[in-house]
Amino acid sequence: MAIVVRQDIRMGKGKVAAQVGHASVEASETIRKENNELWKKWIEEGQCKVVLKTNSEEEFRELQLKAKRRGLPVVVIRDRGLTQLDPDTVTCMGIGPGPSKLVDEVTGHLRLL
Amino acid sequence: MAIVVRQDIRMGKGKVAAQVGHASVEASETIRKENNELWKKWIEEGQCKVVLKTNSEEEFRELQLKAKRRGLPVVVIRDRGLTQLDPDTVTCMGIGPGPSKLVDEVTGHLRLL
Numbered sequence: 001m002a003i004v005v006r007q008d009i010r011m012g013k014g015k016v017a018a019q020v021g022h023a024s025v026e027a028s029e030t031i032r033k034e035n036n037e038l039w040k041k042w043i044e045e046g047q048c049k050v051v052l053k054t055n056s057e058e059e060f061r062e063l064q065l066k067a068k069r070r071g072l073p074v075v076v077i078r079d080r081g082l083t084q085l086d087p088d089t090v091t092c093m094g095i096g097p098g099p100s101k102l103v104d105e106v107t108g109h110l111r112l113l
Numbered sequence: 114m115a116i117v118v119r120q121d122i123r124m125g126k127g128k129v130a131a132q133v134g135h136a137s138v139e140a141s142e143t144i145r146k147e148n149n150e151l152w153k154k155w156i157e158e159g160q161c162k163v164v165l166k167t168n169s170e171e172e173f174r175e176l177q178l179k180a181k182r183r184g185l186p187v188v189v190i191r192d193r194g195l196t197q198l199d200p201d202t203v204t205c206m207g208i209g210p211g212p213s214k215l216v217d218e219v220t221g222h223l224r225l226l
Contacts, residue, residue: 003130003131003134005130012226013126013129013226014164014165014166014225014226015164016126016129016130017116017118017129017130017133017164017226018116018133018162018163018164020130020131020133020134021116021130021133021134021136021137021162021164022137022160022162023134024134024135024137024138025137025138025141025160028138028141028142029141029156043142046193047135047138047139049131049134049135050131051127051128051130051131051134052127053127080159112127113125113126113127113130
């Protein structure tokens with residue numbers, strides 16, 4: 001699973017961590033329902049996660065489209081805006097879990113957060 | 114759900130986020146299996162997460178015991194130590210989801226990460 005975090009909005013370390021937590025659970029739940037075998041494999045192999053960053057909302061949207069076109073599960077996390085952000089701000093997205101080759105095709109050029 | 118992150122070890126922002134992601138999925142899975150009604154409620158209400166910090170391993174262990182004594186689910190995350198940390202380093206723990214009163218009794222004095 002790759003989790004892509006927006007760096008063009010201001011979020012503290014704890015905020016980022018919570019958003020990545022949301023994306024992790026959402027992505028896990030999605031695949032648990034849609035492809036239970038793949039989900040079990042992902043859990044058993046240590047529920048691998050790579051946290052990456054993007055510097056623009058435009059790139060974020062492109063990554064989202066790319067991942068969808070390859071049939072990868074994509075979950076987009078929006079913040080309720082009770083603390084640091086405006087309501088409904090997109091903060092991060094989970095891509096996968098899925099075949100490493102496909103996930104790499106979409107996110108391989110991004111830098112680690 | 115409260116996620117308590119150790120601040121006495123050095124972890125980058127992305128590392129912390131990934132560890133919190135692990136704790137989120139582990140804690141969610143634990144409660145999904147043990148108390149499906151509570152899990153559904155937690156998911157439907159937006160899978161609330163608060164990310165907190167502790168400055169010592171000793172306090173971390175005390176919190177773990179306190180939470181267990183109150184019957185709250187506790188998941189402790191260890192890092193495989195492939196990058197920034199020694200193998201098997203405890204990085205964070207998930208407490209709950211559970212009744213806010215109980216979670217607050219254990220973690221209410223901690224500061225946000």
